[in-house]
Amino acid sequence: MSSGDVRPKVVICRDLGPAMPLLMDRTDIEVVLWPENRGCERAWLLENIKGAAGVLVLLPDTVNAELLEAAGPSLRVVSTMSVGYEHIDMPLMAQRKIRVGYTPDVLTEAVADLSVMLALMAGRNDGAAYTLVKDGDWPKFNWSPFTFCGPQLSTTASSPTRTVGFLGFGRIAQATLTRLVPFGITHCIYSGSPRAAPDTARDAALRAKHTLAALERVDIDRLARESDVLFVLTPGGDETYHLVDAAFLRKMKPLSVLVNTSRGTVVDSDALATALREKWIWGAGLDVVEGEPKIGKDHPLAKEPRCVIVPHIGSATFQTRMDMATRAIDNLVGGVFGTEMPAELGGGRKL
Amino acid sequence: MSSGDVRPKVVICRDLGPAMPLLMDRTDIEVVLWPENRGCERAWLLENIKGAAGVLVLLPDTVNAELLEAAGPSLRVVSTMSVGYEHIDMPLMAQRKIRVGYTPDVLTEAVADLSVMLALMAGRNDGAAYTLVKDGDWPKFNWSPFTFCGPQLSTTASSPTRTVGFLGFGRIAQATLTRLVPFGITHCIYSGSPRAAPDTARDAALRAKHTLAALERVDIDRLARESDVLFVLTPGGDETYHLVDAAFLRKMKPLSVLVNTSRGTVVDSDALATALREKWIWGAGLDVVEGEPKIGKDHPLAKEPRCVIVPHIGSATFQTRMDMATRAIDNLVGGVFGTEMPAELGGGRKL
Structure with missing residues (x-):
């Protein structure tokens, strides 16, 4: 110097x-x-x-x-x-x-890993299950055949189809889809930027590669209605602000799971808290929250037992x-x- | 009546x-x-x-x-x-x-899902990350480029190999392996019951199906030394009691992760707690613990920040x-x- x-x-x-x-x-x-x-x-x-x-x-x-x-x-x-x-x-x-x-590019795989983790955690009641043990309450836990049950990510003989949805279908979304294929996912739907032209050749190739029953670009209404697990993987900013709002969440399936590993501003936190409280959807897994890191104990999402939140660690490996x-x-x-x-x-x- | x-x-x-x-x-x-x-x-x-x-x-x-x-x-x-x-x-x-x-059979897929979830959670410091937000500490969190980092399950261009190990290689282990393939797993090793004859034809077929660099039955020493992620998926009972003990854990890699979704008795809890505390291994994800459900706050594993425990919910969907x-x-x-x-x-x- x-x-x-x-x-x-x-x-x-x-x-x-x-x-x-x-x-x-x-x-x-x-x-x-x-x-x-x-x-x-x-x-x-x-x-x-x-x-x-x-x-x-x-x-x-x-x-x-x-x-x-x-x-x-x-x-x-x-x-x-x-x-x-x-x-x-x-x-x-x-x-x-x-x-x-x-x-x-270099963080694609790490964020896709975390997206799968949060989808599993949100479906499997991991917040409540983890907290039960952490708080020392396992010894007095009243087990019953359906306690802690949630919707299963993988398909089974008696439940043979799953639709996974992506809001945004770039590199991370496609890496996430690739990981989900051996869980038995059968249908993939996505919504992309209205400015981007459909890429039907790419979609047909992906569908064949993963031997899916369908891989289709859909409007946001169908995306909300048909997804069993919905991954938010779109850039932030004005164009995507609160795309997932109360109207969107009300259309979702009661056993569906929402995962956001992109930008907090895409999801209306108050609407999501209401959706979880009133059981419009089953659960949520969030790596990002609007207004982070100012997310205290009293934040409406931090109080929801079926909302798993981690502090923006998508690329933290x-x-x-x-x-x-x-x-x-x-x-x-x-x-x-x-x-x-x-x-x-x-x-x-x-x- | x-x-x-x-x-x-x-x-x-x-x-x-x-x-x-x-x-x-x-x-x-x-x-x-x-x-x-x-x-x-x-x-x-x-x-x-x-x-x-x-x-x-x-x-x-x-x-x-x-x-x-x-x-x-x-x-x-x-x-x-x-x-x-x-x-x-x-x-x-x-x-x-x-x-x-x-x-x-009917619970194979659900337990395989949970095995993947716990492997991801244990690697990604999920216990500490989840607790940070739950306790309201995100606002005062001192971010740095390597905070909350852990070993990545998936491969990357600069880190192109991963070895996954299975103690026990039955239906659930194979369903777990299938899910891990698109994470970029390159090598699979396993140890089976000494009484079961090797099935080299089955192994060759599995290796080809998943395009792995290797799929090999190994002795328990190599299993401990070479696994990046080790899944315990073997029956309980006298034959497998404390197979994962201090001697086993000392051989494991410092960045390795242990997952047990089968029976608590296979893993020596005290040895695992020591291994985590003294950083012989990176982390653990447990669905089962010896002596469950009598696992209180003071259990040595419940106190380890890099040990994620859920209350035997493997089949809970x-x-x-x-x-x-x-x-x-x-x-x-x-x-x-x-x-x-x-x-x-x-x-x-x-x-």
Whole structure:
């Protein structure tokens, strides 16, 4: 950090743990790292970004005009360790010709794993079952043949069909479907962005590959009415805000399960709490909740026994977070030296 | 229940809920049902079984000489709504020529579903993650890039192999393997009963069907050393008592996960608690615990944050419990009238 250092400076907004040697072992860059084990302070960032060639940010770090002013004309790249880029002013980046990297794709498998886990947990009353043991109440538990029973994800000889629905049918949804096939899923329906053209050839190929009775794009009304398990796997933002609202939930089957592993804003929390309380649907498994992380004990969903909530851990595995950190670092270095970035936003890539 | 009733009497030790009409709608049998929503009292059973042709029992109802004495020579069939039959004195049944029915097979899919759920939960720190939200601590949660991370069940481009191990490789184990294939599992190893001959043709066929790099029967030492996720799916009893003990657990990988959805006695609870506390293994997911249901808050496993325990709900789905109840009733009626029983123990069937 001496003033005579001619190496390009990069600012890292968070300790990346086991991925840090990928940065620290380099001799061709000067690394300035936020030293504490908590989110980066704005004042520190504004001070340290002066003269930087690159910055590695996370979702809480807003990248706006203020930050670019503080950085000055040296800034060539913003690399975020996330799939989302709501925190980055993309038109401004284009205008200033600052390259932007992100970390898509690498978290597909981890989020698909969690989606299956939450579907199983919500159907199998896992919240109540886990809590019974945790609270020490198993010894006095009054077993009966149907206690703790819920709808079964897999098919059986006497219950041979299951329809799985996807609100949004991108990479993670398709990876989730792939995992569900050996559970005996027979029908897959999905709703996609109204702007995206149907892809009947892709759908026919997927249906054949998974030997499903049907794989079909449907309107949102049919999606609500026919899904036994509904996965919300669509981007957030205005277009999908509260797509799952009271009207949608009222159409769902009484034994159906809702899973949201994408963005909290897609689901109206109050409507979902009512749906669970009044048994319009059977259960819910949520990795994301609107307004997170400000979800206290008194949040209407936290109080519902058939709502399983985990704190946005969709991509939280060693393998995936290491891949995300590695990709964010590779994007940063590529941007700093004007070479290829493994996952660049804008440019040749459609947003 | 009039003394002039000439219909055969059957005693039902527990209200079977939605399956009861299958019994009550019959006009050719007299049904005597334990009237309370708790386990059947022994005194009531001994009193009411007098002169019965059949009895439908559950795991807590011991079928021994005392019960047969009380029943008298009219008793033709004992039907248990369970896969296990530890509670039935089988040699005595053979000696008295009383037929015994049970409910195998129908719960395979439900238990395989739960096995996958517990593997995911144990790997993904679900106990701590779920508890964080439930306790209202999400708002003050100090996120960092590797918090809540655990080993990923699915493979990724940078982590392309996974070995899944099975202690016991029967129907449920194979149904679990089938579900894990699309998670990217590459290797499957298992240990079976030393008395069972290897079935290399079956194994080769399974390996080809699932396009695995390997599917191999191994000794218990290799099973411990090589499994990333180990599923205990073997019968209970003396032969398998504490097969998973301290010596076994010490050989396992530090990031491995243990799942038990068969019988609690196979795993030494104290050794497992030590293994979790001292990080010999990463986590555990248990549907069964030795000594259940007497597992209080102070049980060494209940205190381990990386141990997820649910209260023996492996077969607890509406579909499967209904199938089990239906099969138990069909076995009972078949035995009473001397016709076929869908699942009869002994006789032509090997035990």
